[in-house]
Amino acid sequence: MTWPRPKLVRTRLTLWYVFVLGALLVVFAASASFVLVWHMRAQLERQAVQDLETVEGLLYFSGDGQLRLNEEYHNHPESKLVQDRLLEVLSVDGMILYRNDRLGMRTIGGAPFTGEGVGGYSERSIHASDGTLVILASRQHLLQGYPILIRLAYSQKPIWNRLTHFLLILLLALPLTLAAAGFAGYMMANRALDPIGQMAQRAEQITTERLHDRLPIESNDELGHLARVFNQMLSRIEQSFEQLRRFTADASHELRTPLASIRSVGEVGLQKDASPEEYRDTIGSMLEEINRLTSLIDSLLTLSRADAGQIPMKLEVFPIAEIMEEAASLLDVLIEEKRLTFNFEGEKNALVRGDRLILRQAAVNILHNAVKFTPAGGSISARVICEGSCTLLSITDNGPGIATEHLTKVFDRFYRVDPARADENKGAGLGLSIAQWAARAHDGEIGLSTVPEGGCKFWIRLPLVSSNPAV
Amino acid sequence: MQILVVEDEEKLAGALQKGLEAEKHSVRVVHSGEEAFFLASTERFDLVLLDIMLPGRDGLDILRALRQKNSNLPVLILTSKDAVEDRVRGLKAGADDYLVKPFAFPELLARVEAIARRSNRTEVTSAMRLADLEMDTLRHSASREGHELTLTSREFELLEYLLRHQDRVVSREMLARDVWNETGRYTPLDNVIDVHIAHLRQKLDEPFGKRLLHTVRGVGFVLREEM
Numbered sequence: 001m002t003w004p005r006p007k008l009v010r011t012r013l014t015l016w017y018v019f020v021l022g023a024l025l026v027v028f029a030a031s032a033s034f035v036l037v038w039h040m041r042a043q044l045e046r047q048a049v050q051d052l053e054t055v056e057g058l059l060y061f062s063g064d065g066q067l068r069l070n071e072e073y074h075n076h077p078e079s080k081l082v083q084d085r086l087l088e089v090l091s092v093d094g095m096i097l098y099r100n101d102r103l104g105m106r107t108i109g110g111a112p113f114t115g116e117g118v119g120g121y122s123e124r125s126i127h128a129s130d131g132t133l134v135i136l137a138s139r140q141h142l143l144q145g146y147p148i149l150i151r152l153a154y155s156q157k158p159i160w161n162r163l164t165h166f167l168l169i170l171l172l173a174l175p176l177t178l179a180a181a182g183f184a185g186y187m188m189a190n191r192a193l194d195p196i197g198q199m200a201q202r203a204e205q206i207t208t209e210r211l212h213d214r215l216p217i218e219s220n221d222e223l224g225h226l227a228r229v230f231n232q233m234l235s236r237i238e239q240s241f242e243q244l245r246r247f248t249a250d251a252s253h254e255l256r257t258p259l260a261s262i263r264s265v266g267e268v269g270l271q272k273d274a275s276p277e278e279y280r281d282t283i284g285s286m287l288e289e290i291n292r293l294t295s296l297i298d299s300l301l302t303l304s305r306a307d308a309g310q311i312p313m314k315l316e317v318f319p320i321a322e323i324m325e326e327a328a329s330l331l332d333v334l335i336e337e338k339r340l341t342f343n344f345e346g347e348k349n350a351l352v353r354g355d356r357l358i359l360r361q362a363a364v365n366i367l368h369n370a371v372k373f374t375p376a377g378g379s380i381s382a383r384v385i386c387e388g389s390c391t392l393l394s395i396t397d398n399g400p401g402i403a404t405e406h407l408t409k410v411f412d413r414f415y416r417v418d419p420a421r422a423d424e425n426k427g428a429g430l431g432l433s434i435a436q437w438a439a440r441a442h443d444g445e446i447g448l449s450t451v452p453e454g455g456c457k458f459w460i461r462l463p464l465v466s467s468n469p470a471v
Numbered sequence: 472m473q474i475l476v477v478e479d480e481e482k483l484a485g486a487l488q489k490g491l492e493a494e495k496h497s498v499r500v501v502h503s504g505e506e507a508f509f510l511a512s513t514e515r516f517d518l519v520l521l522d523i524m525l526p527g528r529d530g531l532d533i534l535r536a537l538r539q540k541n542s543n544l545p546v547l548i549l550t551s552k553d554a555v556e557d558r559v560r561g562l563k564a565g566a567d568d569y570l571v572k573p574f575a576f577p578e579l580l581a582r583v584e585a586i587a588r589r590s591n592r593t594e595v596t597s598a599m600r601l602a603d604l605e606m607d608t609l610r611h612s613a614s615r616e617g618h619e620l621t622l623t624s625r626e627f628e629l630l631e632y633l634l635r636h637q638d639r640v641v642s643r644e645m646l647a648r649d650v651w652n653e654t655g656r657y658t659p660l661d662n663v664i665d666v667h668i669a670h671l672r673q674k675l676d677e678p679f680g681k682r683l684l685h686t687v688r689g690v691g692f693v694l695r696e697e698m
Contacts, residue, residue: 290573330651333625334663
């Protein structure tokens with residue numbers, strides 16, 4: 001059987017609280033009853049011994065040889081527990097010599113057991129002949145030279161009466177206590193959990209339009225911690241949203257620019273009759289824009305697949321220097337064209353694991369970027385060095401460098417240091433974003449720093465597989 | 472060649488028809504899968520250009536049905552889905568080749584001819600000529616008016632490719648893929664190609680009177696003798 005699980009934490013907390021308290025109270029009642037019974041029995045036994053001694057002194061044989069009890073002297077105050085005093089005196093061979101009135105015709109214990117009352121007091125819990133549970137104290141005594149066995153018994157009924165009484169009181173108090181505790185527990189849970197409700201309410205109001213809202217942090221406790229974590233998460237979400245929004249705006253701007261050119265070139269071309277040569281030129285110009293548009297969409301598609309992790313990687317191990325050499329040989333004609341000097345040095349055997357084409361793409365894009373921004377006659381140098389468990393590929397140019405405020409943004413999509421120079425020669429501003437993705441997809445990092453003597457240094461840091469000097 | 476064009480986008484279908492007819496092919500255009508299947512099973516074609524996204528019956532469906540009936544009709548699929556798995560599915564369904572939209576028309580022509588060559592088994596020759604340009608790929612030599620041209624190996628490959636496709640416009644994408652072996656569409660090689668073309672032009676055309684290497688604005692380059 002399964003219990004229906006209460007929906008609210010506060011209800012669950014309260015129920016647990018009440019349950020645990022109830023269990024504790026039951027344990028308490030049990031141990032208290034045990035102690036109570038034990039204590040009262042000990043008291044009764046002590047009483048019995050005292051009484052036994054008194055009775056010894058009061059017994060005498062009368063003239064006719066009958067055993068009698070001097071009742072007149074028996075006036076010591078009886079505790080409530082010992083009201084039910086039963087007295088039996090036997091001869092050592094088991095003959096009943098005396099019974100008090102309260103005992104009447106009943107017997108306690110029957111024939112004496114071996115060693116009963118010899119050399120001290122015997123105490124035991126037995127049933128009298130009518131079934132009453134009694135505490136029996138017995139002692140052998142030499143009365144006027146005649147050995148007798150004195151048995152004194154007290155009914156245990158008062159003990160059980162008291163216990164019942166005690167338990168009854170507890171039974172009445174328990175539900176009340178539990179109800180009070182439950183109520184108090186519920187209030188406490190409420191107080192503790194209220195801030196969560198408030199946080200939830202506040203969080204509900206934070207929509208995409210109001211992402212700058214934050215949860216109030218009122219304390220330094222666990223809930224304050226939770227609120228802080230929430231706020232940090234909100235900051236990250238806001239940042240990604242902002243990035244996405246800017247990306248969408250930039251993308252539509254970038255797509256619209258070639259479209260506007262195509263449109264106006266086409267419209268102008270149709271305005272008046274022209275020679276086939278002029279028409280050819282018009283169409284060619286439109287096709288150029290279309291090519292731009294196509295490669296832009298290809299890059300965007302690549303990036304969005306990369307974001308979704310949908311680009312399959314063919315992993316292999318190879319020296320990172322190779323991709324740099326390949327990139328350089330691909331672009332050497334551009335380097336020569338601008339009369340740039342290019343040199344490449346460093347660890348030729350530093351091995352990395354990755355998709356060769358994707359990593360080469362990154363190297364090509366960075367080198368291409370350097371070629372574009374280095375003025376004619378300048379120089380570009382590439383280096384591969386090993387740093388602990390990483391290898392660092394860097395490409396340094398001696399171009400004009402880059403202002404510090406752009407340093408972190410150059411890898412953003414569509415970011416251009418100088419927006420006015422967005423001609424087709426400089427590309428759409430996606431090459432470095434693709435390079436960044438390539439580095440990150442290989443558990444690497446990409447970065448840019450300025451060089452003191454001018455120019456900038458792009459670097460890609462990748463985990464090193466090993467550096468094999470033998471190859 | 473008898474070419475069946477299956478394309479529901481009428482503008483594109485019309486452009487394909489015009490372009491292929493200008494290349495002396497005879498073209499039938501249909502706009503739906505059912506029509507395509509009917510025509511392909513009743514008439515004889517040398518090649519089918521098949522769009523994947525079609526109203527009614529899916530292009531891949533048609534392809535599979537065709538393959539079950541007539542196993543060797545060459546099919547080139549046109550798809551706007553650039554994902555690898557779509558290409559794989561297309562090739563698995565029995566396509567001979569595929570092109571991703573938007574494609575350059577010269578590219579389409581080159582693919583169509585490659586398929587035609589495959590079925591005709593024409594020999595690839597090592598010696599080629601155009602006007603006074605002679606080239607021998609075995610001897611690795613090229614000359615104009617009998618004068619040897621000194622070309623770098625990349626320039627030689629470029630010239631060879633242009634000469635093999637003489638009188639045809641060759642797009643930058645084709646050059647990037649076939650001469651530079653760049654498979655990634657997003658590797659921006661346009662600048663590199665342009666510079667190499669400029670170098671080649673300096674050696675090939677400038678010392679001689681007649682220009683052979685022409686730029687077709689917005690499309691690419693062509694090696695031809697202008698009348």
